[in-house]
Amino acid sequence: MIEPGxxxxxxxxxxxxxxxxxxxxxxxxxxxxxxxxxxxxxxxxFILGFQDRLVGNTHLPALHGGAVASFMxxxxxxxxxxxxxxxxxxxxxxxxxIDYLRSAGPRDSFACxxxxxxxxxxxxxxxxCWQRHFDRPAALARxxxxxxxxxGNTELAEDIRP
Amino acid sequence: MSLIxxxxxxxxxxxRPIQRFCEVVTYCATLGIYAYGVDGPKVCLALPYCExxxxxxxxxxxxxxxxxxxxxxxxxxxxxxxxxxxxxxATLDLRVDYLRPAPAGGEMRCWAWCHRITSNVAFxxxxxxxxxxxxxxxxxxxxxxxxxxxxREAG
Numbered sequence: 001m002i003e004p005g006x007x008x009x010x011x012x013x014x015x016x017x018x019x020x021x022x023x024x025x026x027x028x029x030x031x032x033x034x035x036x037x038x039x040x041x042x043x044x045x046f047i048l049g050f051q052d053r054l055v056g057n058t059h060l061p062a063l064h065g066g067a068v069a070s071f072m073x074x075x076x077x078x079x080x081x082x083x084x085x086x087x088x089x090x091x092x093x094x095x096x097x098i099d100y101l102r103s104a105g106p107r108d109s110f111a112c113x114x115x116x117x118x119x120x121x122x123x124x125x126x127x128x129c130w131q132r133h134f135d136r137p138a139a140l141a142r143x144x145x146x147x148x149x150x151x152g153n154t155e156l157a158e159d160i161r162p
Numbered sequence: 163m164s165l166i167x168x169x170x171x172x173x174x175x176x177x178r179p180i181q182r183f184c185e186v187v188t189y190c191a192t193l194g195i196y197a198y199g200v201d202g203p204k205v206c207l208a209l210p211y212c213e214x215x216x217x218x219x220x221x222x223x224x225x226x227x228x229x230x231x232x233x234x235x236x237x238x239x240x241x242x243x244x245x246x247x248x249x250x251x252a253t254l255d256l257r258v259d260y261l262r263p264a265p266a267g268g269e270m271r272c273w274a275w276c277h278r279i280t281s282n283v284a285f286x287x288x289x290x291x292x293x294x295x296x297x298x299x300x301x302x303x304x305x306x307x308x309x310x311x312x313x314r315e316a317g
Contacts, residue, residue, distance in 0.1 A: 064189035066231025
């Protein structure tokens with residue numbers, strides 16, 4: 001269970017170097033993360049520190065919906081890579097659905113992911129993004145990824161078939 | 163109704179509000195998203211390629227998050243383009259199908275259009291193209307809340 005009140009954003013780490021090299025867009029977003037082992041979280045928590053350049057509506061102000069979606073998509077990707085130790089090629093996004101529940105204000109955003117289904121070829125990931133309260137998400141999303149086993153390694157596909 | 167790129171249009175044209183949108187929405191300006199053109203009910207926003215949006219360095223594909231940002235912005239613009247006057251809207255939900263990878267290097271263009279407006283909600287669809295590929299790399303469907311409820315119109 002994630003207790004957002006206990007999240008220590010200042011303890012967050014940049015994504016592992018190998019992922020930053022493979023996914024240059026991560027550095028543009030400025031994403032960081034708290035590993036799963038920290039504070040007994042069951043999954044890594046991803047953090048998008050507030051930056052003025054990510055704002056959409058300057059009057060509210062609120063983060064751009066695209067920045068929130070991008071943060072959530074890339075959280076799902078990192079979650080999958082971390083679970084699989086980055087051994088295979090990057091999972092390929094098939095589709096992405098996002099529901100915006102409330103506007104994301106000018107403060108840090110958090111995201112956590114759950115693999116809802118790990119099939120032989122497709123992975124379904126559920127993603128939650130929140131700010132002050134875990135129970136009051138700014139957005140909920142789900143994404144299907146095509147899971148491409150490393151070339152020649154068809155055993156992986158067999159292993160993860162349900 | 164032919165497409166005329168923004169730089170060839172005179173002032174006072176329907177593209178101007180879309181250009182203004184791209185300027186005042188900070189994250190659009192951050193990424194370099196600009197108003198490419200208007201064709202009847204359709205609007206087109208473009209995102210020039212830069213390394214910041216590279217999502218897969220091994221295979222040289224653009225990050226899908228950057229595509230989603232372009233789509234969200236273009237669909238919002240299409241709603242504003244369809245409304246009789248400017249009003250505040252907010253994305254309710256967005257679905258994107260990534261039909262094929264978007265190769266790095268080319269400019270991305272998202273054509274979006276509003277196909278239904280009710281007193282509370284507006285719906286938009288879009289197609290995203292990358293320079294050099296004839297088929298769309300992504301399609302989307304989105305709904306938006308009109309933040310100020312409107313009186314129900316006859317019909």
